[in-house]
Every structure is written in structure tokens, then in C-alpha cells.
Amino acid sequence: MILPIYEVSDLIESLSFANAVFTNEIDEEYLKNTADTVVLITESINDLDKRANNRFRNLSYGVEVQIFYGTNFDKPILDVEIAVARKLESDDWHLSQSKSHINDPKTNQVTKVFYFTKNFLLEE
Template sequence: MKLPINQVADLLIDAKLPWIDEQNIFTSNVTPDEDTTGKTTFIRIQDAVSQLTDHANNLASTISAGVEVQIFFSTDGKINIFDAKVTVLNLFQENGWKVQRPLQPDSTDPDTKQRTVTFYIMKDFHIR
């Protein structure tokens, strides 16, 4: 089974969203050569809190895997951030991911001045 962060990255890549280049979807720290001017939209996907559930005979049969998805939108103003949020929200839900905090307020990165949106999503994976 692929890591949950890789599953989310594949989902975003396969969606072929017109406002993100698949080379700007990261499942680790953003690379040192990443554009720090704010002119590039990129997505960072990280593990979040996961937990074992559905215990029987002291053995868990499910992992509820949590993933954090941060979208840093280009400062060029060409992307409708609300529409992009709704598209990503629907993409996650249609593919079995539960959106934990979909209405987190947007924020602004203090260094690049990019608007950022953060999703916390969770999906159950049966392990037994």
C-alpha cells in the first residue's frame, strides 16, 4: 500500500488541475531551489496525526491516516482561490477522504505574501 501522502499527491496529479504543475506538488519539504518570490503555486503534503482504531482482542484493524495539505497560491492573481478550494475539497471527498477542517481561514505567508489554504484530511485503511 502506498503511503497516504503519496496517495494524496497522486490524486492531485491525476486531477490535472490547471493552476498547478505536477512538479510543484511536494510530499516532503519544499526543495531549496523552489521559487521563493511567490510567483509559483505549489502544494506541500505532509503526514498529520494518525491513529489506530477498530480494536478487537487488543489488536487494531484500522489506521485512520491523517494528512495535511497546504496550497500556496501564486501572487499573480490569476487563480480564483475560492473556486480552487471547492475543487480540491470535492476531489478529496469524492475519493473517500474525510475533510476534517475545511473552513480553516486562509492565511498569508509572511515571506512570499502568498495566500495559503490548509486542509486536514483523514482516511481509514484496514490493516487486518
Template sequence: MRPVDEVADVITGLFADWQVYSDAIPEEVIDDRHVTQVLLTEAQSDVSEYGGNTFNMMSLGVDIQIFYSLDYDKNMLLSEVILMKQLEDARWRVVDSQAHYLDLSQTDNQQTIKNITVNKTVLVDEIG
């Protein structure tokens, strides 16, 4: 399972109405501003902790970009705290949580965007 798949499982388990995509948002839905979309991309995949002439751990990272629906009527900050706490429970550490900003490429109704980066260190034996 890819790191983005693990994070996607956490997000969809919490927010079933969010559309979660790995690597790219499909062209046919990218302009739908009436649904919250989440784009997940791998941010890190490094080997570490050498012993016995080989590496024994991997440091994994995922960038989470949330494009909130124009109709989002819940508390965004609370939703993000819930998400980050659940990711921590799944052993993902929040290493960056940027301020909200508006998608200035949209001229009429601008979506609010949130970026979060999470990392996880796993033993090679745990992968699989």
C-alpha cells in the same frame, strides 16, 4: 503507498501545473512565488478498532498547505472546493479548512496561503 502520496495523486490529477511536495519544499524552489506549491505532511497515523487481540483499522491524516502563485488567475475558492470534493470521492474526509491568509514573512509580494486537513479510516487489509 504513504497517505501523502495518495493525496498528491489526487492534487496532481486535478492541477497539473501545481508543484506538490511531501514533507518539505526543496530549498532550490521554496522562494519561487510564480508557481503554486503544495506542501503535504502526515498529520495522523493511529491504530483503532481492536478485535482478535490486534488492531484492524488505521486513522490517517494529511495536512495540505497551498501557497498560491502571485500570478494565480483562477478562483481560489472554486479550486479548493473542486479539490476537496475530489478528495472526498477518494474517501478522504475534510476535517479542517482554515481561512486564507497572507505569508507575512515576505515583505514585497505576499502569497496567499490555504490550509486544509483531511482524514481517512482504512481497514488494515486494505493497506498494500
């Protein structure tokens, strides 16, 4: 099983709306680049769950998806966000939280944060 952050990264990359998708941290070259749209995926939950016969049977996992829309982004933002949510839901991820859009007054860059969770049932 690959780490769920990489699973989510692959799903988001398949939508082809971002210039770059990163896990854990954004590459230095993109930190001050506000023209490109960048997605950062980090782990938010990692719990063993549902014990039976003194063994855990389930892994509860959560990811935080941060979207930093480039100042040159020309697609309808809400359409992109709906596509992200539906893509992850189609792979059994559940949208647990959607934060408000934030507009950075210095860069005029819009950001959005989602939290998704997924339960992995472990085999014997």
C-alpha cells in the same frame, strides 16, 4: 498500500492547478519562489485503531494540505479549493478542518491549509 501522503499527492496533481506538489518538504528551488503555486502534503495523524481479538483492524490517517498560491495565480481560488475537497472526498478522504486564508504581507502570497482524514480497514 502506498503511504497516504503519496495517494493524496497523486489526487491533487490530477487537478493540474499547481506548478508543483511536494510531500514532506518543499524543494529548495521553490522556497523563495512566490510566483508559482506550490502544494505541500504532510502527515498529521497515524493511529492504529479499533482493536478486536487483540489485533488492530483499522488505520486512521490524516494529512495536512498546504496550498501556497503563486502571486501570478489566475484561477478562482475558491473553485480550486472546492475541487480539491471534492476530489479527496471522492476517494473517501474527509475534510476535518479548513483554516482561514492567510496573506503574507511581505510577499503578497495567499496560503490555505486543509486537514483531511481517512480510515483504512485492514484485511485479515
